[in-house]
Amino acid sequence: MLSKYPGAVFRGALSGAARRAIPASFLSLRIALPLAMAFSLGLSLAVHQEACAQTDDEQTVKAIFDERLTSGEMYYLLEDLCKNIGPRLSGSEGAERAVTWAKEVMEGYGFDRVYLQEVMVPHWERGNPEQVRIVDVEGGMIALNALAIGGSVPTAPAGITAPVVVVHSIEEVEELGREAVEGKIVFYNRAFDQTVIGTGAGYGGAVTQRFAGPSQAAKFGAVGVVIRSVASNFDDAPHTGGLSYLEDVERIPAAALGFQSADRLVEVLEVQPDARLYMHLSSKWHPDALSHNVIGEIRGSERPDEIILVGGHLDSWDVAEGAHDDGAGTVHSIGVLRTFQKLGIRPRHTIRAVLFMNEENGLRGGLKYAEAAKESGEKHLIALESDAGGFSPRGFGASVDDDVLERFRSWLPLFPQNTISYVNKGGGGADIGPLRRETGTPTIGYIPDSQRAFDYHHAPTDVFETVNRRELELGGASIATLIYLIDKYGLRDEKAQ
Ligand SMILES: [Zn+2]
Secondary structure, three states, X not given: OHXXXXXXXXXXXXXXXXXXXXXXHHOOHHHHHHHHHHHHHHHHHHHHHHHHHHHHHHHHHHHHHHHHHHHOHHHHHHHHHHHHHOOOOOOOHHHHXXXXXXXXXXXXXXXXXEEEEEEEEEEEEOOOOOEEEEEOOOOOEEEEOEEEOEOOOOOOOOOEEEEEEEXXXXXXXXXXXXXXXXXXXXXXXXXXXXXXXXXXXXXXXXOHHHHOHHHHHHHOOOOEEEEEOOOOOOOOOOOOOEOOOOOOXXXXXXXXXXXXXXXXXXXXXXXXXXXXXXXXXXXXXXXXXXXXXXXXXXXXXXXXXXEEEEEEEOOOOOOOOOHHHHHHHHHHHHHHHHHHHHHOOOOOEEEEEEEEOOOOOOOHHHHHHHHHXXXXXXXXXXXXXXXXXXXXXXXXXXXXXXXXXXXXXXXXXXXXXXXXXXEEXXXXXXXXXXXXXXXXXXXXXXXXXXXXXXXXXXXXXXXXXXXXXXXHHHHHHHHHHHHHHHXXXXXXXXXXO
């Protein structure tokens, strides 16, 4: 029980003063009784003090959860972001409206300081709806559900038509070689591994085909790429995401197919290996655009120069409301400040919510923030990111030293059952990665349940209606609880810091 509350008075009081003050020779019958009484009084005082410390934290944690579950305030904020701002890809008008929205929301709450941090971001536009069709050997057409992969170059204005070669990995392209690939459209058909329980790993296993597949195919003379969407479910919504072209390789157009569309293509190619694919993409690159990270903070009462950062990213893909990715992280971050404010919790350290711009296709906001923090020498005690959706809380992952990890784990009993039940070693987020690398700031990632995350991820189906109010608010309350405990007790006993 003791280790649960590292800040409690109890530990020092009993083990130090009381025990050492009792030499054995004093323990005669005459004084044994009064001593025992005094001792028991001291003990009960110490126990009382511990009980109070417990009660304080338990009461505060309950207040945090009660507030979030009853007000649902962050859920309605998310609805506003999704329905009144909507898609907000970097450089777009939607992204700029989101910046204004976030600034006004935090100013409206009256946080101590709300400001923008300038950052130049890439500006890619999808253009007209994509057309991808199977052209069968008799010339018949079968339309497929497809989205250009973010960052893809367009096809020629009339589109391209080419035979298809099916592969399951980027290595297979190399094994097949130029002879099999040249002049063709490479179809990366690797499916999401359904046997992995943590779907992040399933995603990680298949995402290379989206990210690195186009340049790999181009190296061997391919004229285009389609991929089976990197998604965990079986509907026909295509899932976009970013790609990375190699510098010295020709840039070829690339699109993601819905799961059922990918199945259709497989079926047709099985009976007609000579069937071709028609692709028409009209995407466009514009010059970099000026945008902003949006930052709000509550100033610390004791250590204002030490920052506890809680963040998510404000941008989303252009085809979605970005409810889970990362509207949830956006309102989780604002929600920590808002919850402290509503409950009258005055933090000791400065609590800073950072809504990063451009996580999805460039990470410029995270890079800019880290560069500025390094330059100014600002001290970040720790940074937490929520970018895994608005689903039920499960745990945290923390890239911290082992003693700090143990301290976090000692707080687990304070979280209500069925919320946070573990703290893994290792964790953070894309946006706070650069801060860690540049300044050595320890990082934490919020881990919600992942079973539905990749059903919606980067797809038009990532909409507000898929967010459950209680799940979203439980996540926000869990994050606010961890921030509250870190602020109160620090990462280590402060004398040792
Ligand atoms: Zn995200």
